[in-house]
Amino acid sequence: MSGVPPLAAGWALESPSxxxxxxxxxxxxxxxxxxxxxxxxxxxxxxxxxxxxxPAGSSRRAYLGNLPPxxxxxxxxxxxxxxxxxEPDDFTISVEAGMQLEDLREVLERQGQELAxxxxxxxxxxxxxxxxxxLPGPRRASRGGAASSLIGVRALRGDGRAxxxxxxxxxxxxxxxxxxxxxxxxxxxxxxxxxxxxxRPRQARLCGHALFDTxxxxxxxxxxxxxxxLEPSVLMVEERGAGRRLRAGVDLGEAPPAEVFWFHEGNxxxxxxxSRRMEDLLQRSAAERWKLLDEAAAERVFDFLARFLExxxxxxxxxxxxxxxxxxxxxxxxxxxxxxxxxxxAARRGEWIADALGGQVSIIWGxxxxxxEEPLQRISGRIDEIAGDVRLVYxxxxxxxxxxxxxxxxxxxxxxxxxxxxxxxxxxxCPGRLLGRREAGAEGAA
Numbered sequence: 001m002s003g004v005p006p007l008a009a010g011w012a013l014e015s016p017s018x019x020x021x022x023x024x025x026x027x028x029x030x031x032x033x034x035x036x037x038x039x040x041x042x043x044x045x046x047x048x049x050x051x052x053x054x055p056a057g058s059s060r061r062a063y064l065g066n067l068p069p070x071x072x073x074x075x076x077x078x079x080x081x082x083x084x085x086x087e088p089d090d091f092t093i094s095v096e097a098g099m100q101l102e103d104l105r106e107v108l109e110r111q112g113q114e115l116a117x118x119x120x121x122x123x124x125x126x127x128x129x130x131x132x133x134x135l136p137g138p139r140r141a142s143r144g145g146a147a148s149s150l151i152g153v154r155a156l157r158g159d160g161r162a163x164x165x166x167x168x169x170x171x172x173x174x175x176x177x178x179x180x181x182x183x184x185x186x187x188x189x190x191x192x193x194x195x196x197x198x199x200r201p202r203q204a205r206l207c208g209h210a211l212f213d214t215x216x217x218x219x220x221x222x223x224x225x226x227x228x229x230l231e232p233s234v235l236m237v238e239e240r241g242a243g244r245r246l247r248a249g250v251d252l253g254e255a256p257p258a259e260v261f262w263f264h265e266g267n268x269x270x271x272x273x274x275s276r277r278m279e280d281l282l283q284r285s286a287a288e289r290w291k292l293l294d295e296a297a298a299e300r301v302f303d304f305l306a307r308f309l310e311x312x313x314x315x316x317x318x319x320x321x322x323x324x325x326x327x328x329x330x331x332x333x334x335x336x337x338x339x340x341x342x343x344x345x346a347a348r349r350g351e352w353i354a355d356a357l358g359g360q361v362s363i364i365w366g367x368x369x370x371x372x373e374e375p376l377q378r379i380s381g382r383i384d385e386i387a388g389d390v391r392l393v394y395x396x397x398x399x400x401x402x403x404x405x406x407x408x409x410x411x412x413x414x415x416x417x418x419x420x421x422x423x424x425x426x427x428x429x430c431p432g433r434l435l436g437r438r439e440a441g442a443e444g445a446a
Contacts, residue, residue: 011042019314020074022397023062024054030074036193039075040160043428046073047158052430055191057098057126061133063314063394065186065405065433072430077128077191084194088113092151094196097128114202116143120303128192134184135393136323138263138305141358142233143200146183152196153179155189158424162193181419188434189423203265205233206275207298210282210290211256215239217286218258219332222356224285225262226328230277234263236305237331238353239339256288260356261301308353309362309393317396319366322379322407326388328359337385338363341378359388373399376407383408404436 014030021028033039046053052072056062059074080098087093088111095104101119104127108114118137119125134146152166155178165178182189212218218237225235238259264274275292282290293301311319326334331354339352342365352363365375376392383390390407410416413435420431 014076016074017059017062019062020056020059022315023400024068024072024074025070027071028054028074029072030056030076032076032079034079036080036156036162039077039156039191039193040162042073042075043156043158043160046428047160047426053428054430054433055128055132055187057129057132058100058124060124060129061135061310063311063397063400064133064135066436067397067401068430068433075191077126077193080128080193081126083107085196091199091201092196093199094152094194095127096194097126097131097192099127101125101127101130108199109202112202113199115197115199116149117146118302118306120307121299123307127195131183131192131195132185132187135309136325136355136358136360136362138234138236138302138355140360141328141355142231147180149197149199150179150183150195151198153182153192154194155182155192157190158426158428166196186434188429188431189420190429204268204271205295205298205302206264206271206292207234207261207301208275208278208290208292209259209261209301210285210287212258212260212286213256213288214286215258215335218260219356221281221285221287222260224281225278226356228277228281230264230274230281232262232274232357233265234261234302234305235356236261236353237335237356239351242308242351242353261305263298263302305353309364311364311394314394315397316366317398318369318372319364320372320376320395321362321364321393322376322390323393324361324363324386324388324390326359326361326386328355328357330387331356331359331361334359334361334386334388335363337382338379341382342375362393364394369396372396373402376403380407405434406436410435 011031014032016028016030020030031042033042043053052069054068054072054074056074056076077098080096082096084094084096091113101117102122104115116139117130118139119130131146136145154162154164156162182192210221222235222237225232240257264271309321309323311321313319324334324338335352335354338361342363352361354361379390392403392405392407395403416435424431
């Protein structure tokens with residue numbers, strides 16, 4: 001580790017994962033503090049040595065954000081994995097940030113409850129990592145994203161001081177909602193130590209899909225659904241390429257040009273009513289055919305939608321993914337622009353899905369390593385046409401430094417930088433990973 005101050009003697013080092021080494025650098029060192037006091041010592045050590053500190057959970061999405069500076073210290077919170085307080089009758093829970101989401105789901109399911117976290121079953125991922133990444137899930141529009149369930153946090157500042165925001169009960173008044181600022185911050189405002197959530201009863205779920213001869217017909221049907229009194233928890237439009245990826249796990253017949261997936265949630269009588277109403281709409285639509293899926297197939301569909309943005313190989317040298325958040329009414333247009341930008345590649349065209357309720361559009365492409373950046377250049381030149389927040393989710397690491405995580409302008413950038421300065425005045429937690437280069441912080445992608 002030439003030129004990088006070593007960690008103090010006594011710290012138990014762990015081996016960084018291949019993904020961490022690729023995106024955090026071969027000079028990165030990894031530690032898993034056992035207590036909050038150990039983590040505070042690590043923060044002070046990072047400040048004294050000038051080494052950036054990278055809070056981490058499972059590091060499953062280490063590829064997110066601008067590349068941090070070399071020589072970082074990866075602070076794994078995997079040992080912070082306990083339930084601090086659980087009140088099933090109050091539908092609230094407080095857990096440490098290193099708890100695996102899958103373990104939390106099992107605990108809640110035994111009480112017939114759930115946290116509205118759209119996390120694929122069996123996949124690694126911690127509570128803190130889910131909050132820090134805040135990627136859009138299939139139910140973001142209907143159930144809210146990671147921030148909607150969060151009612152309180154305990155976190156650490158860049159000077160080593162712990163603080164609380166919100167509380168452990170649903171009805172609390174605590175001034176500025178600090179927890180919401182931490183959601184989606186990629187750890188650049190400091191590590192979350194503990195998070196408190198409001199829960200909801202676990203409900204029955206119904207999933208269906210309809211096949212259409214044209215993408216325009218699929219969008220038209222989705223618009224018809226939105227104009228009714230139906231309230232699906234998921235309403236996704238996708239094109240044929242995305243459907244091919246799904247068909248490996250679910251038999252949906254021959255691939256049509258476009259599909260619409262929907263989920264309804266609630267009690268059985270409500271699901272039956274929604275199913276009848278949806279049947280009426282479908283009979284009057286241009287759908288080629290449709291069907292309801294059994295419970296096992298529905299679970300696989302949901303997991304597919306939840307992990308669509310993940311690269312099939314997170315160390316791939318020929319794959320890229322972009323996410324755009326636009327107004328629901330502009331989603332179809334955003335898809336056309338993105339598809340046009342990606343479709344110009346010599347390699348295979350991109351695969352996309354779009355949330356017709358919330359306006360989130362995800363597109364992933366690959367094939368030609370040499371030309372993988374060409375669509376990004378076209379997308380960057382047409383940000384105004386997309387008219388939304390466009391994020392670069394994945395790009396091969398050797399090309400990643402040339403691109404910013406936020407492809408367009410950040411309207412609240414000045415405010416975000418001021419807030420980051422309050423939480424982390426010395427820039428210990430790699431603020432450039434979220435916003436790009438910052439005068440007082442670490443060096444990120446320009």
